Amino acid sequence: MITWPRTYYTSHKHFDREREKIFENSWMCVARSSELPKPGSFLRVQVGGESVLLVRNRDGELRAHINLCRHRGVVLCSEDSGQFNTSIRCPYHGWTFDLNGQLVAAPFMNELPPETKERHLYSALVSEWLGYVWVNLDSNAAPLHEQLAPMLHNRFGDVDVPARYGCDELEVAKRETYEVEANWKILYENFCECYHCPTMHPEVCNILPEWRTGYGTVSGPTGPKIEGSKINEKAQGFSLSGRATSTPLPGVPEYDHRTFHGLLLWPNVHLMFIPDHVMCMRFEPVGPTKTRVIVDWLFHPTAISEPGFDPSDAAALVDVTARQDFEACEGVQAGAESAYFEEFHTPHESMITDFRRWVCAQLGDGIETSHVATPAEADALPA
Template structure:
């Protein structure tokens, strides 16, 4: 396996390999399910070097397919999001596909070679979990659970609290997209440790004092969340909740912060009155788009008087602090001395685990 030299964070070649072997072979979270609400609704995403369409059909299920016409290879759709209506029609020669990607119409079909009618769109695997859309370019991918369960077990042990938050029922109430000028691995290496929290995150440390101790929640003891500050009754800038505790959160977690990292592209925070989900969308060796979404109970989200601002701010400020640091590491990564400028505290043990995970995935 190559060493963790600076070019792994800066070169297009390294990014292309990761794109093919990690983003192109893993389950990737690409959107909230509500982004594809109705029969005919679609989104288009770039993944592992491919353009992919995700379409909801009439039974409510999602279909995933490569965005390439099986006639002469034109991209079918250039919009990021929209509605196909009843079918997907290539505007070049008029081949038409159903919402499940099956070829349903070909002009002068009797003049085309036998077997033409079987040229359905290439499908990709798609599933929904926690109210999010997850895609795997491999049509025969093993289930998403095989990817996430080991990470969940590793973090939460036997005490997995995820179900208590009923995330799939919650509504996206606030969304922020960050354009971070740093390699996606630098972001994970940052989230993988809390040695920086005391220096960089006064707001987060005020809300959850455990972060001051170097071990946050993702590097702290397995299974344990972190208690909110003594005087706090909610996770927010003010220390007050912005909404009632979610209905199934047990009493012992009414003042607990949980965090989990689901490599390669999702991080989730569970706090008593909401859930924060962040997905990384790697754009290039030195660019990562990050989409952060704050999810609240529908009763709260639908109240026109509701404002999540106090809760949004504490993580938004923290995210920006993190991304500033990541961008400075990215700048450093271009130096010839980057490779020998790395030393790790005990708080940073997960960086090594993350790198081993990346290396294991890069193997052919």
Template sequence: MDNSVVNEKGKIRSTLKGELYTSPEIFDLEKKNIFAKSWLFVGYEYEAAEPGQYITTKVEGENILIIRGKDRVLRAFLNVCRHRGATLCGDLSGKTGIIRCPYHSWSYGLDGSLLGVPKSSECREELINNENYGLEKVHVQTWHGMIWLNLSENPLPAEQQLDTQIMNRFGELETFARYEIQKLRVAHRKEYDVKANWKIIVENFQECYHCSAIHPELTAALPEFKSGVGTQNSVGAGANFNDDLEAFSITGKGSRPMLKGLLPEDDRLYYGMTIIPHVFINLTPDHVITHRIIPISTDRSIVICDWLFDPEEMAKPNFDPMDAVELFHRVNEQDFEACQWCQENMGSKAYKNGGILVPIEHHVSHFYNYVSESIGMKAK
């Protein structure tokens, strides 16, 4: 295998080589060196806000339980009983005063400590007094109201991975913070099963060269996208709404107020950003859209897309998010179809050495360099 994956010649640059989108070996390296070592977005802090409230998820083949303790500390554990390996909490969310295994009724405190071992008086004290038999801990942090997990043994603080990328996107942290994602709630969620490698989905979102060709609704809302220049081409860039637009929605209609933390200069602007390795965040004046990619195989990814709004607006009897939802849902469907067009030919001899980035796409090469360096391959 040729370890040279990115080349640069004059005003054009190479993409990753085709085998990086089809090779099970490469996919395993990415899972081991990127996803098993990075902070990954799995949910929202409000979903486990009260003591005993929990959510479950699956990350890199591990069942995870995220639960709020009686001390109000958020913790994460492998959702696995230490006795015989049964899944402890089978629901996606819930609330409990104790974590009890459904198989043999071993019980654990909300802090993960082993509390009860039924019908085992001979060894009960030995087990309960040994912290090694408590639930296996997983590193968890919250960032702007979002829950992030890291499966590595000694990860750097989440802020080091996440704030750094916000700085690279905006040149400062204040703009992003004004959207106060921690105060928003999910009003609608869509899940997409995309027959494409996760990297194709990331590189597609990072560039807008394709926007005028496949996104008629998006370019009608954000006319400057017709130029092929998106908001991720330069530090701090946002896209202005079409003058006729009242809101970022499929009809262009809407009267929701701006999110409470925003300033007048944030009105009528859209910001898109990629949080490597697997998250997209879209900021609009009255709602925020998040995407998280879950890589399944070399040619399949699940993308979960959430539309978040101010809960006070959501509580109003006439609240209906679907006009806003429909706009980016169409964008998603258009993007994911295009990603599948590409995935179909990643094994072609025409793409053996990769494709081409023209100057308007050059910023995507930073992502290519990140991937190649993470998996130990050269980037020239």
């Protein structure tokens, strides 16, 4: 167990530190690739403290530009999404950048100093995985898979479970956005444990009875559960009514036709792999006490095109459960305002320690996993 001072959940100063060391220094999942469907498509996203302009170039490749003009630093694009033609033109003095961020024209270019021509847009690293766009503001960062590999291995061993669900091909059948008045770590820590499931989640426990034991799929009594959780024999699928929404996805093996796999990928993704769909929950830390949560329900295009296709029953189960979780998270956030705020972890909550160990490593806090910080030590940590 690692304990943190309550300021880790409340202070702007600590949030700024996390922004610098985590959100601007890690691969962050920021968008669905299909939101940038063709050359010239753009999408404005927030990564840590930076506005980033995702753009698909003429070759169909993604670019992530810092959304600032290299002339006088005005924000280049204030629209959330849209379509550029062949270039990005600054609204202030008209400098023009191609879709790769190269400065290609400026008024009176011949009269400007030669170094003007080198003032291209700053860019971030960009990668795609599971049909999502991932951005890293640290230009020296290791590739995305190096960040994800330890978490995937810890969860699924050597088996590439996510690959079976063909996430690249799936389409967003439904998206929901939630504004939660809680620190992003409180949300993450909630999804690290299922000790609260028997108390708070009767609907999901009906479908996944094993969750009544206080262990879900991300954490079992002896660590992560590679085999996942089984859907109740009386149910056909993972939905509020217990009905399946569609037939299982084409790559899912028969032995997983009644299996639910959960996956947490720090710092901002929570995935559920269900026989007929995938749910992706992304966290956008907005401030020390506020987090935006974007949930996508991904289905196969063939299923979506079937007459009568309706994802609402499947979505309702996650929606009702997530709202229960978010209400509890807001309660923890309110608790963190109290001078008496402290924690005690049961064995069911051991994954919180794994998460905190990763956060501490990113922050450079250097806390040993087995060490329980005393209140005095916790207070001495940088806030």
